Amino acid sequence: MAIKVGVLHVNDTRPFKKQSINVVWLKRDLRLSDHAPLQQAMCSSLPVLLLYIVEPELLGDPHYDIRHWRFVHQSIEDMNCQLADVTVTVLSGSALECFEQLNQYWQLTTIWSHQEVGLGVTFDRDLLIKQWCTENKVTWSEFETGAVRRGITNRLDWDKSWQKTMRATISPIDTLRVHWLRPQPDKLELLPVFKAPLAWRATDTHFQSGGTANAWRVLNSFFQERGQSYAFHLSSPDLSRLACSRMSAYLAWGNISLREFYQTVLANWDQKGWRKSLIALSSRLHWHCHFVQKFESECSIEYQPLNRAYGSFTYKNDDSALQHFEAWKTGYTGYPMVDACMRALHKTGYVNFRMRAMLVSFLCHHLQLDWRWGAPHLARLFLDFEPGIHYAQFQMQSGMTGINTLRIYNPVKQSQEKDPDGIFIREYVPELAELPNELIHTPWLLTPMEQAMYQVQLGVDYPKPIVDIVETGRVARDVLWRWQKSGAVRKEGARILARHVQVKSR
Known part of the structure; x- marks a missing residue:
């Protein structure tokens, strides 16, 4: 038939x-x-x-x-x-x-x-x-992503909601139970299938590698050996590279959820000698969602100040401003700690929180440049670029909120206190490697004889400071404090507090 x-x-x-x-x-x-x-x-x-x-x-x-x-x-x-x-x-x-x-x-x-x-x-x-x-x-x-809630207009009981979300039982996922679609080759030929270029597939050992397996490997190493000194070394540009959790990139790209991370912290809570470090770490996981929530609730801060009264704040915008911006971007400002941090970012994609804050402060306070110039540049360099944290932090560190304490960082003080032996500077500013500890933080004080002795010619091998931070720091403090005390900034500050600060129901 x-x-x-x-x-x-x-x-x-x-x-x-x-x-x-x-x-x-x-x-x-x-x-x-x-x-x-x-x-x-x-x-x-x-x-x-x-x-x-x-x-x-x-x-x-x-x-x-x-x-x-x-x-x-x-x-x-x-x-x-x-x-x-x-x-x-x-x-x-x-x-x-x-x-x-x-x-x-x-x-x-x-x-x-x-x-x-x-x-x-x-x-x-x-x-x-x-x-x-x-x-x-x-x-x-x-x-919802983590404990970030879309559409809220205030933080009423937000902390309670965060705790509930972070402590919720994690349901296992069995991918073998999913009825996966396996597109046939003839269908794939009709679709714009992406093939990763060689640059994406190349390995650079200076950077952390992505993936859940790497995320858990890094997290486990933190609790096994690295993290006990977290609370004591997190501000050091050198020691923090080992003592910090180094989980920020894995959180930013979702290789591990914040809840998985937080519950791992809780599971290790009773480790002897770890309490101070774990308290410090858990508080930062809480702040993680706080800043992302701020961006979710007011995403215009990508383009304009959180405190709208700063909308008319003026910055330098002349030829020298462009030259200073280029020096800041490339790590040739003449201030060793600023330059070491920027070069470390170019090479590895990571510096710790305090040094990030110092970079923003140097840009906005000492160079008097618009924070919107620097935000995309640092985003490109941060391997752990997370839009919500990035812009909320940039606004705070540049002094554009009107509600936070002004922090105008002195890069020499940071250098002397956080890298006293110049270990971090010597690694990322090798042209200063031969200088003794007492001179490596302030190379512009080298006498002509010392320059010859240590084979560092200022203005040739290493730049002279592009600004005088004593003078720029004084100007920044005067200007920013005057603005923060103004009626318009304070009025906007009240609005910000009502929307973004946690309150508890009665």
Whole structure:
């Protein structure tokens, strides 16, 4: 008996029934544990596509650098190693274009993702995706990131909510239970599949490597050996590189959740001799969400001061300002600790919190340059760039909030107190390596004979200071205190406190 085989001809007008699928859209949550979208995927009766999109809008954004995309690539490769017989589908193009193309070959039913507390460019993208989902009858379910709550107008009981979220039981995720979509090669050929360039796949041992396996390796090493002196060494630019948790990049890109980190801290709470360090660490995990929440609730601080009364604050904007900015960016200001920190960032993507604050203070207070000049530059250098923390901290350290204590850092004092033996300076400003400890912090005081003795010619081998920090510090204090005491700044300060400071219900 002959069997008829149905063939779909090019001119066939009969409707083609597409397969319905769901999508887990990965952003800054590159892990397979404590992941609400993946939790939903386990319950899906439809095939699930695990998706990451390499967006040109972010590749070209001034906040991002190859170091970030290399970390993302490493994170996705780590996820692929953990998955059994499926891999993350990585597409290239705007999110809108990618979802439109996916919807041509499958019927998208539901998209699951975490809410992204990102830059203006990602917020605008999400608005477009939300509109597209509505028009195409696709459900988009977003889940909170950490304990950050979207749409709140004050911090009433926010701390209680944070504790509840961080202490909640972590439900295990079995990726073998997910009905994964495994796109056929012919379908993949029709999609803008992204192939990581060689630069993304290259290894640079000066930087931390991405991925959940590396995240847990680093965290475990902290509790096994490195972290007991955390509270005592976290301000040292040299010792902090070992004593600090070094988890910030893994949190920023979601290789581990903040809840997983916090619960690991609690599990080690009773270690003998660790109490002071663990108290200091747990408080910083709390502040992590506090700053991200501030950015979520007032994302305009990417572009304008948190305290709007500073909108008319003036900065230098002449030829010397551009020259000073270039010296700051490249680490040639003539102040060894400033230069060492900037060069360390270029080389490794990391310096500790205090040195980051000093860099911002030097830019905004001593050089009198606009904080908006420096924010994208440091974002490009920080391997752990987290938009919410970055902009909230930049506003605070530059003195644009009107509610925080003004901190005008003296880079010489920081250098002498936090790197007294010049270990950090010698590593990252090697042209000063031969100077004795008493001179390495202030090389401009070298006499001509000392310059010849130590083979350091000021203005040739190492620059002379580009500003006099005694004078610039005095000017900055006068100007900033005058502004902070003004009625307009204080009025705005009251608004900020009402919106962003934690209060408890009665």
